[in-house]
Amino acid sequence: TQLLEQSPQFLSIQEGENLTVYCNSSSVFSSLQWYRQEPGEGPVLLVTVVTGGEVKKLKRLTFQFGDARKDSSLHITAAQPGDTGLYLCAGARTSGSRLTFGEGTQLTVNP
Amino acid sequence: DAGITQSPRYKITETGRQVTLMCHQTWSHSYMFWYRQDLGHGLRLIYYSAAADITDKGEVPDGYVVSRSKTENFPLTLESATRSQTSVYFCASSDRLAGHNYEQYFGPGTRLTVT
Numbered sequence: 001t002q003l004l005e006q007s008p009q010f011l012s013i014q015e016g017e018n019l020t021v022y023c024n025s026s027s028v029f030s031s032l033q034w035y036r037q038e039p040g041e042g043p044v045l046l047v048t049v050v051t052g053g054e055v056k057k058l059k060r061l062t063f064q065f066g067d068a069r070k071d072s073s074l075h076i077t078a079a080q081p082g083d084t085g086l087y088l089c090a091g092a093r094t095s096g097s098r099l100t101f102g103e104g105t106q107l108t109v110n111p
Numbered sequence: 112d113a114g115i116t117q118s119p120r121y122k123i124t125e126t127g128r129q130v131t132l133m134c135h136q137t138w139s140h141s142y143m144f145w146y147r148q149d150l151g152h153g154l155r156l157i158y159y160s161a162a163a164d165i166t167d168k169g170e171v172p173d174g175y176v177v178s179r180s181k182t183e184n185f186p187l188t189l190e191s192a193t194r195s196q197t198s199v200y201f202c203a204s205s206d207r208l209a210g211h212n213y214e215q216y217f218g219p220g221t222r223l224t225v226t
Contacts, residue, residue, distance in 0.1 A: 041220070044217070045214050
């Protein structure tokens with residue numbers, strides 16, 4: 001079973017702080033996706049990283065795929081209350097359409 | 112542009128009853144998925160489908176039945192609901208297009224309570 005472990009599980013910070021969320025596995029993935037889920041809604045795709053070492057930026061969010069394609073991180077600079085939500089990472093196998101999801105990081109940004 | 116819709120959004124049913132959750136997508140995506148989301152377990156795959164009339168089991172298929180007679184619809188049936196099936200259910204779809212990597216697009220979810 002390919003597992004994705006996310007840390008921390010919960011994170012509560014003040015507006016303006018920086019934070020990093022980690023997604024780790026012992027398995028190699030062909031790509032890794034990050035989703036954000038708000039209460040009462042389904043997860044929404046933020047980004048996909050494909051190449052080992054790849055870095056993608058989405059405004060204040062920076063996503064990195066590990067060189068060995070086994071791990072990823074999400075860094076948020078100057079967090080805003082609107083960043084509050086459940087952040088999920090999901091890995092795709094080298095073949096097939098199924099994703100393996102991590103359990104998520106619940107982020108709360110306090111004003 | 113409706114995207115992917117689920118119905119009902121909320122459902123309360125009794126133990127032993129059959130209940131069907133509906134999922135409809137307007138993108139003509141090949142793949143469709145059913146997940147359940149529970150505290151402490153994240154998203155767990157119940158069943159998925161690669162195309163009409165092709166379905167396969169995921170991690171937690173017991174007690175559930177799916178069908179896919181049309182590309183756009185993927186209903187999930189609980190044949191005899193149990194309290195352990197109380198959960199939030201999400202439907203998702205994806206497609207294998209050039210430049211894409213099976214990104215999944217989720218519906219808004221159905222909150223099911225079994226009493």
